[in-house]
Every structure is written in structure tokens, then in C-alpha cells.
Amino acid sequence: MSILSLVATLIMLIVAGAYVTEVTEAASVRARAQTAADSAALAAAAEAAPYGDSSPYSAALRFARLNDGELTDCICHPGALAVQVEVTVGGVTASARAVIDPTRFMPAAPGDLDPRLQAAVDELLAAGGGRIWLGSGYRTPERQVELWEDALARYGDPELADDWVARPGTSMHERGLAVDLGGDAEHAWNLVHELGLPLVRPMSWEPWHFELTPSMGGMNR
Numbered sequence: 500m501s502i503l504s505l506v507a508t509l510i511m512l513i514v515a516g517a518y519v520t521e522v523t524e525a526a527s528v529r530a531r532a533q534t535a536a537d538s539a540a541l542a543a544a545a546e547a548a549p550y551g552d553s554s555p556y557s558a559a560l561r562f563a564r565l566n567d568g569e570l571t572d573c574i575c576h577p578g579a580l581a582v583q584v585e586v587t588v589g590g591v592t593a594s595a596r597a598v599i600d601p602t603r604f605m606p607a608a609p610g611d612l613d614p615r616l617q618a619a620v621d622e623l624l625a626a627g628g629g630r631i632w633l634g635s636g637y638r639t640p641e642r643q644v645e646l647w648e649d650a651l652a653r654y655g656d657p658e659l660a661d662d663w664v665a666r667p668g669t670s671m672h673e674r675g676l677a678v679d680l681g682g683d684a685e686h687a688w689n690l691v692h693e694l695g696l697p698l699v700r701p702m703s704w705e706p707w708h709f710e711l712t713p714s715m716g717g718m719n720r
């Protein structure tokens with residue numbers, strides 16, 4: 500059983516290929532099974548995480564196969580904070596567990612949300628049964644600058660950075676008019692309809708980002 504953090508595992512996956520060739524045959528099969536399980540767990544965790552595509556099972560399946568393994572078990576629910584997989588390679592079964600730390604994806608920012616947005620989000624979280632949480636709400640202008648500069652450093656191009664983080668001064672978060680929810684974004688969206696909450700998801704590529712409907716003061720851009 501491996502307990503993995505996303506960051507540590509990414510580094511481990513890169514070195515695993517070189518390691519496997521140097522061990523004996525029996526140990527090699529075990530190592531390959533563990534590598535396959537680790538990578539499947541990591542891939543599933545990335546998909547289950549708030550910014551993932553919410554298809555952790557198919558990600559685990561794909562990465563198990565890429566490592567010549569068969570996925571024999573996957574406890575991997577969209578929006579869950581941990582995934583656990585079992586992968587079999589050459590008759591040897593290995594399991595791995597990857598744990599997601601949501602604060603690494605979305606820094607929580609205390610502050611003042613628009614009271615109408617706050618009320619709608621409170622109702623949504625209460626109905627979410629622990630499957631949805633507030634990742635990021637109000638942001639100070641300073642925080643928005645930090646986030647954008649992080650994105651610029653990561654993507655190396657202002658236009659790419661703009662795709663992921665609004666330019667300082669233009670974010671609805673800075674005005675207390677947007678929240679990023681963690682967890683199961685599709686479940687949240689279904690609840691918005693069920694409860695008739697005045698929320699929209701204006702950007703299809705950011706399914707976790709919710710704003711008030713335009714009639715309530717959202718920009719719906």
C-alpha cells in the first residue's frame with residue numbers, strides 16, 4: 500500500500516521507469532504492479548480533484564493499462580478527497596491510495612462575499628452533504644495579483660495565464676461576486692436547479708466557478 504501525495508507521486512512516476520530495469524525478475528513484477536497502481540491512483544485523484552474532469556475511474560483504467568496492468572478495483576468517486584485502486588500486473592496485485600489536499604488546488608480566502616451570493620452558497624453547501632465545499636470566495640486585489648503571477652510563472656505566457664486566472668482588477672472574486680467550489684461540481688450544479696438558487700456557471704471551462712445570475716448582479720461573462 501502506498502500513501503501518496505499528488506506532488507510527491509509526480510516526481511516518483513518520472514523516476515520509476517529507470518528503477519524497474521535494475522531489479523530482479525520477481526521484484527520487477529512487484530515493482531511494475533506498484534508503479535501501475537501508483538500511477539492509476541494518481542491519475543484518478545487528479546480527475547476526482549476539484550479541477551479534474553470528474554472521471555476518476557476511466558483515468559485509473561487508462562493509466563493501469565498504460566503500465567500493462569489491469570485495474571481490478573477502484574474506489575474513486577468524483578469530488579472525493581481520496582482514491583484507492585488495485586492493479587494486477589503479471590499475476591501480482593498492488594494497491595495504492597492517493598490523497599487530495601484541496602488547499603493545494605484552491606487557496607481559501609476569508610473575506611466578504613456579496614450577501615446574496617453568501618446566502619445562496621450557504622444553502623448549497625448545506626444541501627451538499629459534505630460533497631461540496633467552498634474553495635475560494637472573496638479575494639483581495641493583492642491575492643488576485645499573486646494568483647495571476649503564479650499562473651504566469653506556471654504557463655509562461657500572459658494569454659495562457661489569463662485562461663486560468665482573471666487579470667488583477669477584472670475578477671468577480673475581487674468584488675465578492677464569485678465563488679470557486681471544491682468537490683463534486685456536477686452535484687452542485689444539479690442542486691442549484693433543484694433548489695432554484697440564483698447561481699450560474701458562466702465559464703464552461705471552469706465548472707467550479709459560480710456567480711450570481713445576471714439579474715442578481717452577476718456579470719454572466
Ligand SMILES: [Zn+2]
Nearest residue numbers: 677678679708
Ligand atoms: Zn473562480
